[in-house]
Amino acid sequence: MTGSLGRRVAVVWLTFGALLLLIGAAAPLIGSTAIDLRRVFVATVPFDENVDAQIFFVARLPRVVAAAIVGGALAAAGVVFQALLRNPLATPFTLGVSAGASLGAMLALTFGTPVVVPGLSDSAVASFVGALGAVAIVYGLATARQRGFSTTVLLLAGVTLNSFFSALILFVQYLADFSQTFRTVRWLMGDLDVGGYRPILSALPFTLGAFAIFAWLPRPLNLLALGPDSAATRGVDVLRTQRLAFFSASLATGAAVSLGGPIGFVGIIIPHLVRLIVGADHRLVLPAATLFGAAFLIACDVVARTLLAPLELPVGVVTAVLGGPFFLWLLIRQR
Amino acid sequence: MLRAASVSFAYGSHRVLDEVDVAIAPGALVGILGPNGSGKTTLITVLGGIARPARGEVTLDGTTLSRLSRVEIARRMAIVPQDTHLTFDYSVLEVALMGRYPHLSSFELEGPRDIEIARHALAATGTSDLEQRSFLSLSGGERQRVVIASALAQLADAEVLTPPPDGRGPSRVLLLDEPTASLDPAYQLEVADILRELSTRGHLTIAVCTHDLNFAAGLCRELVMLRDGRVIAAGPTDEVLTPETIRRLYGIDADVQRLAATGRLSVVPLRRVSAGPGA
DSSP states (O other): OOSOHHHHHHHHHHHHHHHHHHHHHHGGGOSSSOOOHHHHTOSSSOGGGOHHHHIIIIIIHHHHHHHHHHHHHHHHHHHHHHHHHTOTTOOTTTTTHHHHHHHHHHHHHHHOOSSOOTTSOHHHHHHHHHHHHHHHHHHHHHHHSTTOOOHHHHHHHHHHHHHHHHHHHHHHHHHSOHHHHHHHHHHHTOOOOOOSSHHHHHHHHHHHHHHHHHTTOHHHHHHHTTOHHHHHHTTOOHHHHHHHHHHHHHHHHHHHHHHHOOOOSHHHHHHHHHHHHHOSOHHHHHHHHHHHHHHHHHHHHHHHHHTTTTSOOOHHHHHHHHHHHHHHHHHHHOO | OEEEEEEEEEETTEEEEEEEEEEEOTTOEEEEEOOTTSSHHHHHHHHTTSSOOSEEEEEETTEEGGGSOHHHHHHHEEEEOSOOOOSSOOBHHHHHHGGGGGGSOTTOOOOHHHHHHHHHHHHHTTOGGGTTSBGGGSOHHHHHHHHHHHHHHHHSOSSOSSOOTTOOSSOOEEEEESTTTTOOHHHHHHHHHHHHHHHHTSOOEEEEEESOHHHHHHHOSEEEEEETTEEEEEEEHHHHOSHHHHHHHHSEEEEEEEOTTTSSEEEEEEEEOSSSTTO
């Protein structure tokens, strides 16, 4: 890409924004039952009798909105974790942060929470706490090794945290009753069947909070790519940047997981593809990954809804089928 | 003037710098010598203001570093590390532009002026041709020069591309950690030429840590010798670089001769006289 940076930022917002709008507008129209856009917005038919409008607004639009939020949040969190740990294979999923968030949400769903934060959903708070716990462990490992995270340490830490949290999740499941287990198993596969707008609204404050911090991060994250000392000598407050980045990425992951479960690989596929298109500058990568991640997960969810229609696959199955081989390919290619 | 006064530094209980006094005059080109683990790199990070001394203080033109903000320090001092491992695929120009960080506010994008300064810095290190290349695709010597360019862009004032001809005004300091450690002899000479040029024509104050005695002898007008976190000798290169100081520094016998070709001292290590430094 050429041209001044300001222009490139504008181009990124416009093209990836247009892509998201296009896919976001098309997605609610696609599904096992065909609907007609004109009939959805017919004013003369009351909503209760307008089947097209009900399918559009009640069955499909919430999923699309949820997919956009979860996809955008996971892709952006992936970008932030990668910059922070200085390793392109770091993602909420591979680091075990999604698993930590899942455990938090599972505990809240199964046992309820001792403290209720007014206005915020229990499971969103609990999954943020779970994500933060996992991140604290990762942060401890990262600061203990000042030279950044080698791929070996990163993958081992991820494997360890993932199996540790999975074991705890199984334990919680064992204690839960049968109907709860069915719900949580499906949720653990990564499922966007949120069933209305309420879960979206309760995850929204977390997501907005995370993105408010993300907006501040791209420039210091660029400098961190040189290494912590090189960033510091250029005037970056490295410790503050690391803390803000870990905190905001945990918020985003917690919100995404509370909404859609631990949907894997969005945080690695999207940042990688985006870097191939826009280059390495985080002022371009972060907005592009957010918008592209949102569009990508909407598209994946359409596939999940229609591939075996009328059966609906959890969207996590679709992203894992795409993401697993992609991750292995990156691992082979990495120098 | 960059000055460290009775500076001590420790990692946990391990003391790395012990009451170190160093004075680097404006426009000086100083070599910091010492065996592995003598505290050279730590001294660079403390002088450059990215690590805070446990005791003592570092002052730049009379102001204690702890009273300057990170950004104020960054506009006047830059550290070039031994190796730079870049995580993502930035272009050479982007790496040079990273030097403009302390000159821009949080959401400000680099403007034409910053790009001009970055290009000027690339030209000063002979890397203009590489501008659009990926940093990751460069050789070690090219990378080192691009990182030096990034540091120069950092030290360049937005108002003046080149410093005042008399070299007055606030000190601007370039601190380099083993800049030639992984370079072949041709690149070593090239880096030495660039640093000499920056010192004489660019009026930068430069301090270089190195293991390479002949690199230091050929380039630096003054030397600081560091062993076990203490300064054992400091002064003009011709006075300080002697078989006696080398023996105290590294525990080796060495032959020090003046080369007819360059007029500079040259060191040939002969044999170890003890089990190593500290013995």
